[in-house]
Amino acid sequence: MTNNKGAVIGSLILLFFIITSAFAPWFATYPVNEMNFEDSLKGPSVEHWLGTDEFGRDIWTRILYGGRVSLLMGLFAVVVSGTIGVILGVVAGYYRKLDMYIMQFIDILMVFPSLLMAIAIVAVLGVGLTNAMIAVAISAVPSFVRVVRGAVLTIRETEYVEAARALGLRNFKIIFKHILPNVTSPIIILATLDFGSAILSAASLSFLGLGAQPPNPEWGALVYVGKSFLSQAWWMTLFPGLAIMLVVLGFNLLGDGLRDALDPKSK
Template sequence: MVNSNRPESYWGGMGKRLKRNKTAMAGVVILIVFTLGSLLAPVIAPHPVEQMNFNSRLSAPSLTHLLGTDDFGRDIFSRLLHGGRISLLMGLITVVLSTLIGVTLGIIAGYYRRVDLFIMQGMDILMSLPALLLAIAVIAVLGPGLTNAMIAVVIAVIPSYVRVVRSAVLSIREKEYIEAVRALGIRDWQILLKHVLPNILSPIIVLSTIQFGVSILAAAALSFLGLGAQPPMPEWGAMVFVGKAFLSQAWWMSIFPGLAIMLVVLGFNLLGDGLRDAFDPKTR
């Protein structure tokens, strides 16, 4: 006979709490819509992304062009869909790299006292500048471009991971079970992978979700400043940059890409807040 009263697992309970959070689910819906739209862009885009038609230059939103056209007669809606692929991919690559590097440094700083001061002094130097200014400084050295913009955002984001992970590791480093496995002669890398990392996953997941939106916003800001993706690439920040010159006569060129950035960042923030509440032991 199957026991229906088995205690609920930690992850199962977290998932249920997340599903009950309406604002988090709203964020999930926003992200699903934009992700599907971006992935299916080659299929659902009504016009080729680089197709020019000077006869319909700066046309207002209509049934033919749902979000209007730009200064070259290109369909804004089609470019928005394809631009989502670039912006979301940039965010994904940035978060993956910054997570790998930041979590590794944070674990090392939190577990090994001898290198803690050295690592955290380096992070303090990076955090002495606002993230956007730090990214601009990096691009000033590397030069403008999409790849360099991602590198700049990664460098700017890493300190936040190091601080969060280090703090989490410090809180469990002296726990009795860690002392017990250390006394058994188990190697440090095994302790870190099997006993430390699994217990700090929740703050990493929450931070990565929020930083996904932050990374997209930062990359878009760099492109808006002419330091990231360059026209005619249909990246959202670059589209806002091009459209600002036509705000008085073709507001849709900047407004719709700007709305896309805002909604995606909002979606990640709502989901991140929901994950934080779902992971919070006080809600269990």
């Protein structure tokens, strides 16, 4: 993967945001919620690298702390959707009697665009950061199910799995010893790509006022607040938007690199 320039660039972008977000207090130039109305709506300067918002809060600092929230939302969505999706995908691919029922349910979910489904789930659960994380996670489950099921359908017909059955191994042991280790590559690739998509979906929900709420410095919420001051303080929208774009780009580049490295068919 080191020969893939895109993957290297993506890794460096992600490394920058992960480090600066994880150690935000060290990199921040001001307290995250410190208000100074004398400095309100000031453009980028030596004192405030990325400018200030309507309350005089430092945009650079709020982006750093907002990275914690956005990256955590993406991680939660991928872990939850990946866990549920892998379980359902393995069951559907290995137990053919259950395949039809599971995939009919997944096909119904896939009729709706992921963002529209997330909005519908938030509408049922209620507005808030936690509910937005749950909604994004649920909306990402179908992609994991379909990818894992497809891989399992191929592997379950291989000779070594047939031999394991002939030797009398239980299905549970066959799944964990012979099938799951051989579907890790597509899972890793999909999880990397979905990480960026989850962050984008979470930011979209916050932008629509359904996710993180002010004064929470989540990137989508920062863009949402900044749009009201677009004509007089463009930096309030531009820099959080760039942060979202760069992180999603980083995950996409890294995911493409992992696909080239782990998937022989892509070469």
